[in-house]
Amino acid sequence: MAGTTPVADIAFRYYQNLNDALVNNSAYINNPTQFTNTQINFQKIYVRLNSKVNRDSETSIACFRTLELDLHVRPLPENNLSNEPYFICLNQLTNTTTPVQINTLLNPTDYTFTWFTGFGAIAGNEIPAQNRNSFTTATVGEYSVLVRNISNAALCESIFNFTTENSIVPNSISSNPSELIAFGTENTITAVALPPSNDYLYAIDGASFQESPTFTNILPGEYTLKVISKYGCGEATTTFIIADFPNFFTPNGDGYNDTWNIVGSQAIDVLSIYIYDRYGKLLKQLAPDGLGWDGTFNGELLPASDYWFKLIYTKDNVTKEYKSHFTLKR
Numbered sequence: 001m002a003g004t005t006p007v008a009d010i011a012f013r014y015y016q017n018l019n020d021a022l023v024n025n026s027a028y029i030n031n032p033t034q035f036t037n038t039q040i041n042f043q044k045i046y047v048r049l050n051s052k053v054n055r056d057s058e059t060s061i062a063c064f065r066t067l068e069l070d071l072h073v074r075p076l077p078e079n080n081l082s083n084e085p086y087f088i089c090l091n092q093l094t095n096t097t098t099p100v101q102i103n104t105l106l107n108p109t110d111y112t113f114t115w116f117t118g119f120g121a122i123a124g125n126e127i128p129a130q131n132r133n134s135f136t137t138a139t140v141g142e143y144s145v146l147v148r149n150i151s152n153a154a155l156c157e158s159i160f161n162f163t164t165e166n167s168i169v170p171n172s173i174s175s176n177p178s179e180l181i182a183f184g185t186e187n188t189i190t191a192v193a194l195p196p197s198n199d200y201l202y203a204i205d206g207a208s209f210q211e212s213p214t215f216t217n218i219l220p221g222e223y224t225l226k227v228i229s230k231y232g233c234g235e236a237t238t239t240f241i242i243a244d245f246p247n248f249f250t251p252n253g254d255g256y257n258d259t260w261n262i263v264g265s266q267a268i269d270v271l272s273i274y275i276y277d278r279y280g281k282l283l284k285q286l287a288p289d290g291l292g293w294d295g296t297f298n299g300e301l302l303p304a305s306d307y308w309f310k311l312i313y314t315k316d317n318v319t320k321e322y323k324s325h326f327t328l329k330r
Contacts, residue, residue: 011050011062014069021046021066043071074154077147080105081160087167088138089233092195097169098233099138102145102162108133110151119161121146140164168197173227175240179267181315182244183322187218189240193227200227220244220263243267245309248327251295260326261292262311269314276308283307295328304330 014029015021016038021028029035029045037043051063081102089098104113115130116122121144127135135145141164148157176190191202191213201209203226204218220242228235243264249257262270270288277283283297295302304327311322 005051009051009053011052013048013050015046015048018046018066021048024048024050024064037071037073041073043073045069045071072152072154074149074152074156076156077104077106077111077149077158079158079160081145081162085163085165087165087199087231087233088140089169089229089231090166091169092171094166096138099136100164101134101136102143102164103134104145104147104160106133106147110149112148112150114146116144116146118142119144121159137164140166167199167229167231167233168195169234170197170200170227170229170236171195173225173236173238175225175238178238178240180240180242181268182220182242183311183324186216187220187242187244188214188216189218189225189242190214191225191227193236197229199230199233201230202227218242220246222264222266241267245311245324246326248329249295250329251301252330259292259294260328261286261290262288265289267315271312271314271319272310273312274310276310277302278306278308280308295330301330302328304328 013021013024014032014035015027016029017027028048045068047067047069049065049067054063055061056063081104086100086102088096088100091097104111106113111133113131113133114121115127115135116125117127118125119142135143137143142161143164144159144161146157146159148155170193173191173193176192180187180189193200193202193213200213201211202213202215203209204215204223206224206226209228222239222241224237224239226235226237241264243262243266245262246257246260249260251258262273265288273286273288274282275284275286275293283302284293286293306325306327308323308325313320313322
């Protein structure tokens with residue numbers, strides 16, 4: 001900028017406005033080394049070089065020259081890595097099933113990548129032959145990557161740290177019990193996943209997953225129980241059945257709860273189902289695989305009230321009898 005003129009013979013003044021630089025007024029940038037750009041990405045400023053030794057013979061103004069200086073703001077490489085650990089999937093024999101890939105999501109045309117063991121990208125800890133925009137490992141530990149932007153002369157660079165941990169793949173799942181005859185009990189099922197791990201989530205029929213393996217107040221029926229790894233390390237499923245009866249039904253023809261029957265009867269061998277009114281009068285005998293009771297007797301609609309039933313069934317070669325009541329709502 002100064003050419004052959006000694007720097008000591010020049011007074012430098014930096015301006016944001018060209019006119020200010022030309023008239024050499026007091027609107028110059030007081031501390032150029034601390035200047036922060038006022039325009040995003042690119043800004044032009046002006047440098048006035050005033051000679052300390054030479055002056056115009058007629059005006060006595062110091063000889064000067066005004067130059068343009070382009071300021072380019074170059075961003076540091078963007079950190080797209082997770083603050084959470086990356087997980088390596090292991091099976092029950094602690095063999096790796098899926099190594100983990102750490103991807104910077106940056107274009108290798110614009111950046112270079114050097115991967116290290118340990119935090120801080122310390123020289124000497126480079127991982128040999130690892131210079132792509134992603135890195136795959138099956139080893140637990142601390143790592144870092146040095147990313148340099150080579151798309152411009154600034155060569156801005158950043159260091160990103162990350163960790164890897166192990167996570168177990170669920171090999172199997174069962175329900176306890178697998179068949180629940182829930183007459184008169186709370187409908188509770190507990191999932192048992194193997195091998196055991198705190199990295200699992202559980203759901204029934206694909207509904208909301210939860211960390212607890214226990215499900216309560218489940219309606220009668222047949223269900224699919226699923227366990228998944230929180231970290232994408234696989235899943236397992238099983239089925240279970242809850243045999244129970246609805247506490248009420250509404251035979252109004254809307255297609256919902258229009259009949260009453262034992263639900264989940266696959267879990268037991270139903271022999272007979274009898275329905276009575278409050279006085280013990282037999283109203284209906286249901287077929288085990290039938291559609292259920294529609295709330296009528298001899299073709300007449302029965303009133304809203306409580307009705308009683310007797311169930312005779314066989315489980316594990318033992319014949320049992322169960323009695324209770326339910327409500328017909330109109």
